[in-house]
Amino acid sequence: MLQPQFASVADVKERLHGAGYLTDDAIATTVFLADRLGKPLLIEGPAGVGKTELAKSVAAATNAELIRLQCYEGLDEARALYEWNYKKQLLRIQASKDDDSWDEIHDDVFAEEFLLSRPLLTAIRRTEPTVLLIDETDKADVEVEGLLLEVLSDFQITIPELGTIKAARRPLVFLTSNATRELSEALKRRCLYLHLDYPDAEREKAIVLSRVPEVAEQLAEQLVRTVRALRSLELKKSPSISESIDWARTLVALGLDTLDEQAVKDTLGVVLKHASDHERAATQLKLN
Amino acid sequence: MNGGGLLEREIAFLDALRVAGIQVSLAEVLDATRALGAIDLMEREQLRQAFSACVLKRPAHRTTFNTLFDLWFPPALGDSVAAEFAEEPQLDEDGDPMPADPSVLRELLKQLLLEGDEEKLRKFARQVVSDLGRSDSAPGRQSWFSYKVLRSLSPETLMASLLENLLAGQEKGGLAERVARQTINERIRQFQEMVESEVRRRLAEDRGVEQVSKNAVQPLAEQVDFLRASRDDMAELRRQVFPLARRLATRLTARRRLGRSGRLDFRRTVRASLGTGGVPIVTHHRPHKPHKPELVVLCDVSGSVAGFAHFTLMLAYALREQFTKVRAFAFIDTCDEVTRFFTPGGDVADALARMSAEAQLVWFDGHSDYGHSIETFAERYPDAVGPRTSLLVLGDARNNYRATALPTLRALVQKSRHAYWLNPEPSAYWGSGDSATAQYADVIEMVEVRNAVQLEDFVQRLLPA
Numbered sequence: 001m002l003q004p005q006f007a008s009v010a011d012v013k014e015r016l017h018g019a020g021y022l023t024d025d026a027i028a029t030t031v032f033l034a035d036r037l038g039k040p041l042l043i044e045g046p047a048g049v050g051k052t053e054l055a056k057s058v059a060a061a062t063n064a065e066l067i068r069l070q071c072y073e074g075l076d077e078a079r080a081l082y083e084w085n086y087k088k089q090l091l092r093i094q095a096s097k098d099d100d101s102w103d104e105i106h107d108d109v110f111a112e113e114f115l116l117s118r119p120l121l122t123a124i125r126r127t128e129p130t131v132l133l134i135d136e137t138d139k140a141d142v143e144v145e146g147l148l149l150e151v152l153s154d155f156q157i158t159i160p161e162l163g164t165i166k167a168a169r170r171p172l173v174f175l176t177s178n179a180t181r182e183l184s185e186a187l188k189r190r191c192l193y194l195h196l197d198y199p200d201a202e203r204e205k206a207i208v209l210s211r212v213p214e215v216a217e218q219l220a221e222q223l224v225r226t227v228r229a230l231r232s233l234e235l236k237k238s239p240s241i242s243e244s245i246d247w248a249r250t251l252v253a254l255g256l257d258t259l260d261e262q263a264v265k266d267t268l269g270v271v272l273k274h275a276s277d278h279e280r281a282a283t284q285l286k287l288n
Numbered sequence: 289m290n291g292g293g294l295l296e297r298e299i300a301f302l303d304a305l306r307v308a309g310i311q312v313s314l315a316e317v318l319d320a321t322r323a324l325g326a327i328d329l330m331e332r333e334q335l336r337q338a339f340s341a342c343v344l345k346r347p348a349h350r351t352t353f354n355t356l357f358d359l360w361f362p363p364a365l366g367d368s369v370a371a372e373f374a375e376e377p378q379l380d381e382d383g384d385p386m387p388a389d390p391s392v393l394r395e396l397l398k399q400l401l402l403e404g405d406e407e408k409l410r411k412f413a414r415q416v417v418s419d420l421g422r423s424d425s426a427p428g429r430q431s432w433f434s435y436k437v438l439r440s441l442s443p444e445t446l447m448a449s450l451l452e453n454l455l456a457g458q459e460k461g462g463l464a465e466r467v468a469r470q471t472i473n474e475r476i477r478q479f480q481e482m483v484e485s486e487v488r489r490r491l492a493e494d495r496g497v498e499q500v501s502k503n504a505v506q507p508l509a510e511q512v513d514f515l516r517a518s519r520d521d522m523a524e525l526r527r528q529v530f531p532l533a534r535r536l537a538t539r540l541t542a543r544r545r546l547g548r549s550g551r552l553d554f555r556r557t558v559r560a561s562l563g564t565g566g567v568p569i570v571t572h573h574r575p576h577k578p579h580k581p582e583l584v585v586l587c588d589v590s591g592s593v594a595g596f597a598h599f600t601l602m603l604a605y606a607l608r609e610q611f612t613k614v615r616a617f618a619f620i621d622t623c624d625e626v627t628r629f630f631t632p633g634g635d636v637a638d639a640l641a642r643m644s645a646e647a648q649l650v651w652f653d654g655h656s657d658y659g660h661s662i663e664t665f666a667e668r669y670p671d672a673v674g675p676r677t678s679l680l681v682l683g684d685a686r687n688n689y690r691a692t693a694l695p696t697l698r699a700l701v702q703k704s705r706h707a708y709w710l711n712p713e714p715s716a717y718w719g720s721g722d723s724a725t726a727q728y729a730d731v732i733e734m735v736e737v738r739n740a741v742q743l744e745d746f747v748q749r750l751l752p753a
């Protein structure tokens with residue numbers, strides 16, 4: 001049932017790199033362990049540090065299909081697990097002949113063809129390599145955690161009318177969270193945990209260079225240092241890796257090859273999205 | 289490390305985490321053991337990460353975790369590495385063993401801080417601790433001190449000349465300087481941490497890990513007294529306030545099942561329709577969503593509880609997302625509504641600054657007056673507290689021997705759904721001096737909440753689920 005995809009931590013690093021995702025020891029080791037131990041991996045961290053991208057890249061690196069459950073307020077079992085196609089069921093019941101017994105009809109309408117499979121069930125039933133991404137778990141209501149807990153403990157789902165469906169092959173599960181709220185201790189205990197933070201300067205520079213190869217190394221270095229200075233300002237929304245990348249693209253598009261004060265002033269809007277952050281940065285960095 | 293030895297180390301390390309206040313469950317211990325079987329044990333960072341993935345589930349605990357990991361799984365033994373460091377050709381000018389001359393070492397440190405190579409810096413830290421950090425307190429009995437190292441090298445005083453170098457002619461005072469400073473500060477802090485960690489390692493070799501690890505870790509942010517929290521502690525607490533608010537809200541949420549007014553439950557409806565020839569005569573509905581309660585926070589923001597007030601207002605602010613209606617009132621010797629300062633998505637620091645500038649909190653002399661504040665609250669906001677309201681009073685009840693307005697508070701408590709008074713002062717001091725705790729505790733349940741852990745306990749145990 002457990003079929004590990006990675007041979008070693010180094011193998012994780014190499015293959016993720018091949019898929020365009022640059023890791024460090026922490027990321028590579030944790031992904032390796034999630035794969036080896038067959039445990040779900042909970043990735044927490046600020047917006048835009050590459051949580052979602054990590055799951056996607058693991059799928060790409062292992063030739064697995066990515067199945068994504070996007071969480072939101074109000075997400076329920078019917079959207080996460082499965083649902084009966086009641087319209088089709090009603091049609092079937094109404095079309096039944098008078099001499100059909102209720103039992104027969106019952107067995108009929110609660111059969112596979114009336115079942116609408118949702119991401120969790122779909123992922124569990126697959127026999128090919130699968131990465132299940134449960135994205136932005138903190139956006140879902142607390143009740144959904146209970147549901148996840150059940151599914152992720154035994155990798156099985158019970159449908160009263162059909163019986164228990166057990167994973168033929170465990171999907172590699174990634175849960176992401178922005179930590180806008182704390183997930184339950186029980187869920188955390190069930191998962192391996194990776195706190196993904198802004199990368200160190202070196203790795204961020206490498207990421208920028210790999211995503212925007214046109215940018216000169218010197219400029220990338222300057223850019224990353226400046227972004228780090230911005231992050232130290234206690235802004236409402238600190239610039240993330242996505243913003244670093246966007247900034248590099250912008251500078252390239254404008255044909256700028258050094259990040260002097262004028263260049264920063266002209267392009268700061270790419271990096272800071274809130275007006276109040278913009279003001280605060282301008283004052284503190286004395287960009288007038 | 290052989291197999292048996294490793295297992296013992298693991299258990300001892302996990303125990304040390306628990307002693308430091310990090311919960312580790314049995315399931316997590318088992319995970320860690322399996323993880324160690326899967327990784328390359330010779331790779332120390334893999335080992336650290338394997339433990340961290342299995343047992344470290346709150347970012348706020350990372351520093352403590354790392355300190356203890358470095359003690360229980362040290363990167364080196366004894367002096368061995370100093371010799372290794374001496375092989376770095378560019379650092380060893382004469383081919384002699386490194387001299388322990390502080391001025392030469394300072395110059396070397398400057399170079400390393402400029403370069404920013406972490407590995408070299410770490411080796412250097414090891415070397416200087418061995419050269420400068422030792423003191424022989426008694427014959428045959430040595431000790432280790434990071435202050436000796438940091439004082440003779442005083443890395444912070446290198447800032448000016450490092451800036452000069454990094455800025456390389458660029459204008460001072462602007463963006464470039466800010467960026468350069470940031471970079472240098474990061475590296476200096478890194479070096480200081482390396483020295484401290486190295487000193488702990490040497491101490492642990494001399495005195496045993498258990499002994500050193502007990503003293504090595506700072507209290508976790510959630511254990512720090514509100515009334516004594518530093519700025520860093522406050523920043524950490526701020527990060528913890530949202531999760532706490534959520535748990536508080538879940539506890540206060542009344543779960544009421546309201547018959548058939550919820551969403552249609554298709555499965556049950558279809559099943560029922562089998563009995564009526566497929567016509568859904570009887571509809572079934574999902575239980576109603578739990579309704580969100582209303583919260584009123586009445587918060588002392590006088591000087592004696594400044595740290596606590598800061599925290600509780602942040603809490604009230606975080607709670608806004610969890611309750612249908614949150615109203616916050618602050619008082620010193622009179623009371624004003626401050627809800628308007630805490631807009632969703634707003635900045636907490638700004639809100640606090642605006643509140644102190646604009647809210648009417650002082651009426652007479654700016655010393656706490658609970659009695660007058662409570663009367664003002666009841667008078668000016670008569671419909672703030674009702675049968676659906678949870679009322680939280682936050683303060684130390686240090687009332688400067690003034691009137692208490694007990695009957696008014698009693699009436700408020702009776703009108704509300706729940707009412708609690710959270711007091712940040714150690715309960716041992718309650719009732720001493722000008723504390724009106726005893727009187728108030730007669731009419732409202734008073735709980736000692738000195739730190740975030742106690743607040744969480746309060747949330748978990750005292751509030752009705």
Ligand SMILES: Nc1ncnc2c1ncn2[C@@H]1O[C@H](COP(=O)(O)OP(=O)(O)OP(=O)(O)O)[C@@H](O)[C@H]1O
Nearest residue numbers: 020021022046047048049050051052053207241242
């Ligand atoms: N290690 C990395 N290697 C390469 N690119 C990366 C890496 N980390 C992040 N990125 C880039 O940063 C972008 C943002 O990442 P992603 O969308 O995964 O962030 P997130 O953490 O899921 O954010 P959110 O919390 O907002 O969902 C990605 O599109 C990717 O281009």
Ligand SMILES: [Mg+2]
Nearest residue numbers: 051052053176
């Ligand atoms: Mg994402």
